[in-house]
Amino acid sequence: MAIGDKKATRESYGMALAELGEKYDIVVMDADLSKSTKTDTFKKKFPERFINTGIAEGNMLSTAAGLATTGKIVFASSFAMFAAGRAFEQIRNSIGYPHLNVKIGATHAGISVGEDGATHQCLEDMGIMRTIPGMVIINPADHVEAMAAVEAAVKYEGPVYLRFGRLPVPQIYDENTYKFEIGKGVQLAEGTDATIIATCLMVPYALEARELLKADGINAAVVNIHTIKPIDREIIKKAAQTTGAIVTAEEHNVNCGLGSAVAEVLCEECPVPMLRVGTQDVFGKSGKPYELLKEYGLSAENIAENVKKAISLKK
């Protein structure tokens, strides 16, 4: 893999588990989706530490909690819709409340799931997970970040929600130099006129938008927020202070995900004009991933448009 090469972060998840299984006593669970979540990569290597619960996500998450009470590091995997959505209450009460060491590997997040349509396109999981005290939420942008995030989750003591995608996404980081730290945003480009704060597959679009804006004489900074919770307040505050306008970009409902989290920080720390790119409180639908991303405004062009609007709102 080189910069620009594409790989889905769910693939990275499976690869990371298989690698980390060598070093750590991790148990991986799945609810009959191991071929899709890519936990089958781990299963092939460590069949004795792979537990299939069948199609029973609530039971999987509570069982994971029980395993964790005995000292196991447990990864429980399903589609974001059925992990965060269906099993919310199990995560909240059996994992979050006792702060157990369970990692939720949620794949197929977002509208880029494509053809399966609205029932499988989870656009609210980050919002749901944000409501649980002590839950760490990581939404990696590429293969390098996803691999690093899984290892960071293993080393972190407590519940972590890891959000992965189905669609292959371009590698943006150099794996030899990239340092991942939970809760620390990454300044990808400096700028003076506005800051685009992006997460997951919107990060490369944010970098593309920066290039588009240059043609209009606009110098936009780009920040990648991979950890939605705890969010990096300092980098957001600094972005507001130095550029005076913010546009967030996420493959998620703007009403409860990154956009909301950034808005909360801005309102409390340094209010500046802000606009949110993401799905606008609507359900998805069937279609080809790239067609859907474009139709729902998840594009470099739409980010650039919003940056111009945000700048025009400055006093």
Next chain:
Amino acid sequence: MKNSTKLHAYKARKHAITGIYNAASGHPGGSLSIADILSVLYFEKMNIDPQNPKMADRDRFVLSKGHCAPILYGTLAERGFFPTELCTTFRQADSILQGHPDMKGVPGVDMSTGSLGQGISAANGMALSAKLDNKDYKVYAILGDGEIEEGQVWEAAMFAAHYKLDNLVAFLDFNGLQIDGDIREVMNSTPIDKKFEAFNWNVITIDGHDYDQIRNAIDEAHKVEGKPTMIIAKCVKGKGVSFMENQAGWHGAAPNKEQFEQAISELDAAIAEIEAE
């Protein structure tokens, strides 16, 4: 041995009722129902150390019907995990004794429960962990008969049998009553024994207040290989306090002063009788 276990059960009942009375809330009916089972587990069967509640490879207990926390606290206090006086602080804002069991705060509580149907899954996870590591500790759980209306219980039932968790012994508090009334009228889950048998469990039916039957059932369960055991314990909701017995209304209600005093005098009489045996 026999008498002391029963004595602890009745003292635990007193702690439970006292805590509920002080809090003016809580769940007496189901607490009194399972006091005898808990006492056999904690005083005779479980490998635990009150001085070292997190001891590695200890036996585990999960109160899947978490609302019956008062009797779990009463039993743990009797067993020496914390002072019995603490039971009087149940549900108070400055107490560690939450309305439902909190494993982070209470010595001896192995799993936080309260949301029905989840505890049995967690117990499965503990039992599975022992299997993965070739450890021989046992995992015990108690479910309510109303609780098994939760679909997750049956997901867990499938799981325990599929993974051959013969180190798991679950009890069903079959007292026949849930909040809204008789379980057969609210949502008929009978025949319960045949359901668990169909889910490939070893099923034993006992009188949940007969100490020898409780002991023997646990011993029998441990002899079974390759299957989890469900001990269906026919219990009397409110057992030990005459006016609470078999009354659905005492599921989640606290006694007033007069009722409290009567309950305590009945339990004291039972304790005196056991001591005289």
